Amino acid sequence: MIRHHITDELLMAYSAGTLPEAFSLVVATHVSLCDECRARLESYDAVGGALLEKMDGAIDLSAGSLDATLARIAAWKDAQDRPASAITQALAPEEQPVFPAPLRDYVGGDPAAVRWRPVGGGVRQAVLPTSREASVRLLYIPAGTAVPDHGHRGTELTLVLQGAFRDEHDRFGAGDIEIATEVTQHTPVAEPGPDCICLAATDAPLRFSGWLPRLAQPFLRI
Ligand code: ZN
Ligand code: ZN
Numbered sequence: 001m002i003r004h005h006i007t008d009e010l011l012m013a014y015s016a017g018t019l020p021e022a023f024s025l026v027v028a029t030h031v032s033l034c035d036e037c038r039a040r041l042e043s044y045d046a047v048g049g050a051l052l053e054k055m056d057g058a059i060d061l062s063a064g065s066l067d068a069t070l071a072r073i074a075a076w077k078d079a080q081d082r083p084a085s086a087i088t089q090a091l092a093p094e095e096q097p098v099f100p101a102p103l104r105d106y107v108g109g110d111p112a113a114v115r116w117r118p119v120g121g122g123v124r125q126a127v128l129p130t131s132r133e134a135s136v137r138l139l140y141i142p143a144g145t146a147v148p149d150h151g152h153r154g155t156e157l158t159l160v161l162q163g164a165f166r167d168e169h170d171r172f173g174a175g176d177i178e179i180a181t182e183v184t185q186h187t188p189v190a191e192p193g194p195d196c197i198c199l200a201a202t203d204a205p206l207r208f209s210g211w212l213p214r215l216a217q218p219f220l221r222i
Pocket of ligand 2: 150151152156180186
């Protein structure tokens with residue numbers, strides 16, 4: 001039961017192919033798990049041609065412009081550099097792999113195959129290879145463990161893949177997305193039960209409150 005979804009702004013940007021790769025991966029992974037966002041994305045894709053016209057300015061109605069427009073739309077659709085298609089899993093929730101299809105292209109296999117690195121306090125992470133304007137990582141937070149209190153200099157998009165976490169604002173279970181911005185200061189804590197695995201994209205380094213995590217930040221690339 002997914003309660004926290006992707007915003008219209010993010011879905012539109014994803015549809016238009018303007019998100020950094022790291023954010024595209026989080027959106028594609030959520031969409032592969034969420035019927036509601038997949039339906040919304042399809043409607044944005046359907047009006048993509050119209051959006052394209054708007055971005056390009058005036059509509060040219062001269063002879064041959066329809067063919068030209070269709071060709072531009074086709075090229076625009078091809079150029080959308082999305083992580084692997086958001087394929088619907090026809091499996092029951094408990095049978096679904098922890099890593100949905102779009103993510104498996106990046107990590108290969110399951111959590112046991114990931115090269116986790118300790119971040120401190122029992123939390124582990126694996127930074128995934130993407131273009132550099134934003135970064136994305138897997139986080140492994142043992143049940144009952146807290147991620148250090150931190151703020152954000154940009155946007156942080158966190159998708160829960162397994163388990164659940166709570167922070168000062170809400171609870172996030174499997175499939176849920178938390179969107180943290182400049183003004184969000186929070187301490188996510190993994191709930192008891194299965195260990196929590198998240199996929200988190202950030203477009204700027206996090207600001208940790210404590211001095212020790214801050215020292216470690218350049219080395220952790222988060
Ligand atoms: Zn959704
Ligand atoms: Zn955060």
